Amino acid sequence: MSNPHVLVVDDEADIRVLIKDILADEGYGVTAAANANEARQARTNRKFDLILLDIWMPDTDGITLLREWSDGGDLNCPVVIMSGHGTVDTAVEATRLGAFDFVEKPLSIAKLLRTVEAALESAGKQARVARSLLPSLLAPAGRSKLMQGLRERVQQYARHDGTVLMSGEPGTGRGAFARYMHALSRRSDEPLTNLTAASITDSNVEEQLLGTEHGEEITAGAFERASGGTLVIDELSDLSEAAQKVLFGILEDGYFTRVGGSNPIKVDARIVATVGADYESKIESGALRRDLVAQLSELSVRVPPLRNYAEDIPELLTYYVDKLVDAEGLTFRRFSVAAQNRLRNYPWPDNVRELKNLVRRLLLSGSGEDIGLPEVEAEISAAAPVNEPLVKQDLLALPLREAREQFERAYLKQQLVLCDGKVGQLAKRVGMERTHLYRKLRSLGVDFKSVTAED
Numbered sequence: 119m120s121n122p123h124v125l126v127v128d129d130e131a132d133i134r135v136l137i138k139d140i141l142a143d144e145g146y147g148v149t150a151a152a153n154a155n156e157a158r159q160a161r162t163n164r165k166f167d168l169i170l171l172d173i174w175m176p177d178t179d180g181i182t183l184l185r186e187w188s189d190g191g192d193l194n195c196p197v198v199i200m201s202g203h204g205t206v207d208t209a210v211e212a213t214r215l216g217a218f219d220f221v222e223k224p225l226s227i228a229k230l231l232r233t234v235e236a237a238l239e240s241a242g243k244q245a246r247v248a249r250s251l252l253p254s255l256l257a258p259a260g261r262s263k264l265m266q267g268l269r270e271r272v273q274q275y276a277r278h279d280g281t282v283l284m285s286g287e288p289g290t291g292r293g294a295f296a297r298y299m300h301a302l303s304r305r306s307d308e309p310l311t312n313l314t315a316a317s318i319t320d321s322n323v324e325e326q327l328l329g330t331e332h333g334e335e336i337t338a339g340a341f342e343r344a345s346g347g348t349l350v351i352d353e354l355s356d357l358s359e360a361a362q363k364v365l366f367g368i369l370e371d372g373y374f375t376r377v378g379g380s381n382p383i384k385v386d387a388r389i390v391a392t393v394g395a396d397y398e399s400k401i402e403s404g405a406l407r408r409d410l411v412a413q414l415s416e417l418s419v420r421v422p423p424l425r426n427y428a429e430d431i432p433e434l435l436t437y438y439v440d441k442l443v444d445a446e447g448l449t450f451r452r453f454s455v456a457a458q459n460r461l462r463n464y465p466w467p468d469n470v471r472e473l474k475n476l477v478r479r480l481l482l483s484g485s486g487e488d489i490g491l492p493e494v495e496a497e498i499s500a501a502a503p504v505n506e507p508l509v510k511q512d513l514l515a516l517p518l519r520e521a522r523e524q525f526e527r528a529y530l531k532q533q534l535v536l537c538d539g540k541v542g543q544l545a546k547r548v549g550m551e552r553t554h555l556y557r558k559l560r561s562l563g564v565d566f567k568s569v570t571a572e573d
Contacts, residue, residue, distance in 0.1 A: 122167035122238050123147035127157040127183070128200065129175045133223070137170060140227055141234070154178035161187075166195050168237050170221075173201035174440060174450075181211055181444070188215040196237040200225070201440070258294045259437040260430035264422055268295070271419060276302035281369070281414045282390045283354075285397055286421030289471030292392040293352065295421060300348040305388060308347030313340045315356035323361040324377050327368065331379035341374055344387035354393040354414070355400045362407045369413040389414060395423075424466040424473065431462045434470065438477040448481040456491040464498055527562045534564065 124146050126137045134150040141148045149166070151157040154177050160166075173180040180199060187193045196218040212220070218237045221230055257269060275282060276299045284292040293312075300310045318326050329339030340349055351357075357365065368374045369389070373382040391414045393406075400406035424431075435453050443450045453461075466472055476497055480489050530548070537543035541559070545552040 121145050121147055123149065123164070124234065125149050125151060125157065125160055125166040125169045127151045127154070127169065127175075127180070128172040129153055130172075133172075133200075133225070136225070137230070140230065144231060146234070154183045157183065161192075168195055168234060169197045170234075171197050171199055171217075173199060173444070179444075181215070184212065184215045184217065196240070198233055198237055257298055258291050259434055260427060261433060262427040262430045264427045265430060268419070268421070269298075272299050273302055275299060275417050275419070277304075278417065279304075279388055280416035281388070282417045282419060283411065283415035284390060284392045284419045284421060285395055286392075287395050287423050287469055289469035290421040290423055291470045292421050293350065295419060296348070296350045296390045296392065299390065300350075300388075303348070303388065305347045309344055310348050310350070311340060311344035311387070312350045312352060315351055315353045315361070318357060318361045320358055320360045323358070323364050327361075327364055328374050329376040331376040336376065339374075339376070341368060341385055341387055342376075342383065346386055347388070349387040349389050351389065351391040354391045354411075355397060355406050362410050366407060366410045366413060369410075395420070424469045428462045431473075432458045434473055435461065435477060438474050439481065442474075442478055442481055446478075448478070451481055451484060451487055451489050453489045453494075454491065457489050457494045460491055460494055461498075523562060526558070527564060530559060530562065531564055534559075 124141055126134055126141075126148060128134050128137070128150075129152055131152070134152065138148045138150050149160050149164070151160050153175055157169075157171075171180045171184060175183075178186075180201075184193075184197060184199075187197075193216050197216065199212050199217050199220045200223060201220070218240070219233050221233050258265065260266075272295055282296075282299070284296060286292050297310065300306060313326070325337070325339065327339050327341060329342050330337045351365075368385060372385050374385065375382050393411075394400070397406060397411065401408050401411060424434075432453070435458060439451065439453075442448045461473075461476075479497055480493060484493055530544070533547055534541075534544055537547060541555060542552060545555045548555070550558070
């Protein structure tokens with residue numbers, strides 16, 4: 119019996135040569151194709167036992183080619199999708215079209231060989247595709263130590279069933295991590311139900327959470343719709359006091375009864391709640407129940423702001439270009455090195471959500487294959503509001519003098535707070551002579567009227 123023969127379809131010559139050498143060393147026969155036309159011709163000339171297919175190619179993309187073969191009834195061997203960044207839409211479509219698995223770039227030789235072996239052994243037995251394909255595609259992007267550690271924690275938590283509190287600033291991707299956790303859990307084949315806290319009012323809270331029952335007519339509430347799966351409660355602090363009370367009662371009892379019904383129903387959903395990074399202050403002010411937060415935080419995940427892992431910005435830009443090109447049919451463009459470096463130093467006050475929206479605007483509004491620095495500068499805000507924390511202020515957008523003044527103002531105002539308004543302490547803390555410091559504070563418009571008599 120002859121060794122399996124593999125068709126490698128990828129427009130990058132280095133990738134084709136690498137895969138061909140690796141597979142040839144393992145005893146496989148390999149044919150390489152640089153584009154869809156070459157792949158079609160290769161399949162006309164011979165039968166293959168496996169196809170390794172890149173998603174992004176300039177003439178015809180991999181999903182279109184896979185659909186062509188699938189719709190034509192010509193898909194007679196397993197197909198493994200290769201891409202630097204996959205999307206959920208791509209995964210679903212590739213699964214529907216018969217793809218066996220997904221391999222991420224840059225390629226891991228060990229993972230590639232394991233996947234090739236598994237695909238060849240399981241030819242014709244592809245029922246497990248969705249489970250193997252979707253979790254890796256749902257994984258939030260980023261190769262920094264911070265993001266790797268966060269993914270590992272979520273992977274660990276996915277094996278358990280405890281409630282999870284996901285905290286972080288708006289736009290950081292808390293919902294993406296919740297979906298990733300669900301996809302990795304034992305509940306992945308069951309519903310993932312999202313409940314927006316702001317949509318719950320005092321008048322509809324019981325119907326929304328518990329459901330209703332009037333004779334034979336039953337309307338399921340959020341807990342019942344999520345039964346067996348995962349219920350994600352988005353922005354916990356948006357719940358009113360009455361809604362928090364009802365939610366706490368359900369979690370405390372472990373049962374609920376539909377409005378108008380009499381039979382208690384056991385809670386059988388994993389609960390994941392998202393909340394702002396400042397939720398502790400909400401608890402202190404009484405806006406958020408401490409006991410409710412305690413019920414929901416058997417496990418906790420803090421999703422960092424984008425500015426804390428700025429080294430991942432170039433990868434995230436590429437990720438969202440690929441995703442939006444694939445999902446929305448936008449024209450492919452690439453960010454220049456100067457544009458990437460500028461955005462690595464932008465503070466991203468609205469985090470990953472802002473980055474995605476910026477990429478979409480640049481793909482829609484620009485022309486030419488490259489996105490340069492002037493185009494990026496025109497899109498991002500000229501200056502952050504002066505009342506924003508210093509870490510969220512885009513000082514690079516300002517002339518040197520204005521940037522220096524804005525930094526000094528924010529720096530001295532925060533230092534003054536730490537010194538309880540005492541300019542004498544401030545002078546020692548920042549290493550300035552007091553008279554000079556007074557002049558500096560006045561010139562920057564920093565209010566120091568709370569200075570004590572001794573100062």
